[in-house]
Structure formats: structure tokens, C-alpha cells
Amino acid sequence: MITNSAGAAAAKVARRQLNLATRHQLTAAGVPDGTVTSRTRPGGPWQRLLPRVYLLQTGPPDHRQRALAAVLYAAEPGADPLSGDTAALTGGAALTLLGIRDAPHTPADVLIRAPRRLAGTPELRPLPTARWPRTITVSGIPSARPVRAAADFAARADAPELVRSVLAGVVQAGWCHPQDLHAELRACRLLTRPAIRAAAAELLAGVRSVAEAQARDTLTATDLPTPLWNARVHTPDGTFLASPDAYWPEEGVALEIDSAEYHYTRDAWHATLRRRLRLESHGILVVSATPSMIRDTPTEVLAALRTLLTLASTRPTPPTALARGHQQLPLFPGNGAGP
Numbered sequence: 001m002i003t004n005s006a007g008a009a010a011a012k013v014a015r016r017q018l019n020l021a022t023r024h025q026l027t028a029a030g031v032p033d034g035t036v037t038s039r040t041r042p043g044g045p046w047q048r049l050l051p052r053v054y055l056l057q058t059g060p061p062d063h064r065q066r067a068l069a070a071v072l073y074a075a076e077p078g079a080d081p082l083s084g085d086t087a088a089l090t091g092g093a094a095l096t097l098l099g100i101r102d103a104p105h106t107p108a109d110v111l112i113r114a115p116r117r118l119a120g121t122p123e124l125r126p127l128p129t130a131r132w133p134r135t136i137t138v139s140g141i142p143s144a145r146p147v148r149a150a151a152d153f154a155a156r157a158d159a160p161e162l163v164r165s166v167l168a169g170v171v172q173a174g175w176c177h178p179q180d181l182h183a184e185l186r187a188c189r190l191l192t193r194p195a196i197r198a199a200a201a202e203l204l205a206g207v208r209s210v211a212e213a214q215a216r217d218t219l220t221a222t223d224l225p226t227p228l229w230n231a232r233v234h235t236p237d238g239t240f241l242a243s244p245d246a247y248w249p250e251e252g253v254a255l256e257i258d259s260a261e262y263h264y265t266r267d268a269w270h271a272t273l274r275r276r277l278r279l280e281s282h283g284i285l286v287v288s289a290t291p292s293m294i295r296d297t298p299t300e301v302l303a304a305l306r307t308l309l310t311l312a313s314t315r316p317t318p319p320t321a322l323a324r325g326h327q328q329l330p331l332f333p334g335n336g337a338g339p
Contacts, residue, residue: 006030084135084142146175160195252319283319
């Protein structure tokens with residue numbers, strides 16, 4: 001049985017923790033061990049999500065509750081698990097909370113302070129670290145900052161394209177600057193891995209998506225001039241025009257990679273057309289392609305670009321626009337430290 005005072009104390013803990021509590025917290029609130037065991041039996045009002053971590057409801061947990069359950073499991077029993085001092089979500093699970101769509105939410109990676117060790121489960125991986133990060137709270141869950149979460153994800157990801165996609169998504173969403181991400185990857189000694197080093201170099205060069213990265217690979221293998229990636233193009237008086245995916249400022253040629261996924265609505269499609277009209281009205285020649293064209297028929301895209309770049313070199317009137325963008329950076333061998 002639970003006394004009124006114990007029930008009130010347990011409810012207070014649950015309200016603060018997305019309806020979750022640890023066995024340590026429940027017993028500290030006055031709930032007997034036997035009551036915890038009986039209430040979490042099949043058909044009972046509570047559920048055991050992880051060893052010593054309980055969901056105090058009958059309905060299924062959502063992704064936030066599962067993420068917080070991992071932190072509660074990993075936190076030191078006597079510490080406040082929401083403080084971020086002894087356990088913090090990181091990797092794909094933390095990035096999922098930030099809306100990075102390709103980031104895998106399981107297993108949940110949770111940082112703990114080295115030399116402490118903790119058994120993992122199929123749902124979570126405790127990661128001992130001597131480099132304890134600054135933490136933030138995302139949707140009520142203590143988490144590593146995005147730049148650290150991205151590096152921890154990359155350290156344990158096997159698929160190069162997934163690394164490329166997730167790191168680009170973190171930068172594209174504005175959660176960190178590519179220079180800061182590069183520095184964190186270097187601090188974690190991850191730039192020795194070719195896939196991570198390549199993805200970091202692309203982000204420094206201004207590439208912001210997998211489709212752009214594939215386009216960059218395609219262009220690098222040709223004799224075409226090197227473009228700026230995601231340059232901000234302005235009129236001479238400083239009015240912003242657009243930020244094409246790739247831009248050749250001397251020739252006034254732009255490559256726009258337009259995914260159908262973002263053109264489901266009439267407004268989105270009109271916005272794309274208006275952006276192209278703004279560029280063309282200032283003399284910029286535009287090649288439009290979809291990600292699948294870049295992937296499946298790159299020779300057609302390259303032929304169109306080559307034609308426009310050739311035409312641009314012979315036209316009498318140059319474009320009336322100025323570009324402020326990222327310079328293309330080389331890939332560096334070895335430890336990836338670069339300049």
C-alpha cells in the first residue's frame with residue numbers, strides 16, 4: 001500500500017519527469033519495494049521500461065519518455081537526474097529531439113562520467129567520458145549540446161551516407177557552425193576516419209545537404225570551375241536575392257537542387273519559381289535539377305552546366321549581382337587538422 005504522503009511525493013517526482021521515476025526515487029518518497037514490484041507486474045498500473053526505471057502510466061511511452069528513461073537509468077542514484085551532471089543524452093537520440101530527421105533514436109546513447117561503468121541494454125548505450133560537455137535541456141531531457149551530440153553520433157555510425165546526412169542536417173538546421181563541428185570532431189579524434197573527414201570538409205566548403213554533397217562529388221571529378229556553395233547573392237545595393245546551392249560568380253551561373261519533397265504545396269513551388277526569377281532578372285543563368293537527377297543522370301546535369309558556363313563566358317552583359325559565400329576547401333590527409 002502507498003500512504004497519502006508517499007503517493008503525493010511519488011506524483012511530484014512523476015510530474016517533473018514525464019511520468020517516470022526510478023526505484024531509488026520511489027523508495028525515497030516512501031513507496032515500499034514490494035508495492036513497486038506488484039504495480040509493475042503484467043496488467044499493473046505501472047511499467048518497467050529499463051532496470052530500476054518505471055513509467056507510472058498504463059499507456060505506451062512516447063519517444064521523449066523513452067529518451068528520459070535512458071538518462072534516469074544512467075544517472076547516479078543520489079544525483080538529480082535532470083541536472084545533466086551525471087548523465088546526459090547524446091548521439092542520434094539527442095539529435096532526434098532537435099528534429100534531425102535522419103538521426104536514429106535507438107539505441108539511446110547516454111554520457112556518464114569516466115571511470116564509472118554501467119551495463120548497457122538493447123535500448124541504450126552508456127558512454128563513459130572524461131570530456132564532460134556543457135549540457136542543455138531539450139524537451140525536458142538533459143542532453144549534450146548539438147555539436148557534441150553530432151560528434152558522438154558520428155563516432156558510432158557505420159554508414160558514410162548517414163554520417164554525411166546527419167552532420168549536414170545539424171549544420172543546415174542552425175544547431176552549430178561547421179567550424180565548431182570540425183573542431184569538435186578533431187577534439188574527439190574522429191577526423192582520421194575518411195567518411196567523417198570528408199563530411200566535415202564538405203560542410204566547411206559550404207555544402208549543406210546530401211544532394212549537394214553528391215553534386216560536389218560529381219563536379220570535383222570534372223574540369224569545370226569550382227563553385228561557391230550556398231553563397232548569398234546580392235544586388236549591387238546590398239539587397240539579398242537568393243542563396244543558390246552552387247554558384248559560379250565569374251560566369252554568373254547557378255545550380256539549384258530542388259527536391260520534390262519540399263514542393264508539395266503550391267506556395268512552396270511558387271517560392272522556388274520566384275527565387276529563380278530573381279536570379280534570372282539580374283542576369284544569372286540557372287540550371288535546376290532534382291537530387292535523383294544528380295544521383296542517376298549526372299551527365300545530363302553536367303552537360304547543361306557546361307553549356308551555360310560556356311555561354312556565360314561569351315555574353316556581352318555580365319550579371320548585376322555580387323556573391324558572398326564559402327570558399328571551396330581541400331580535403332587534408334592524415335589527422336584531418338587542415339589549415
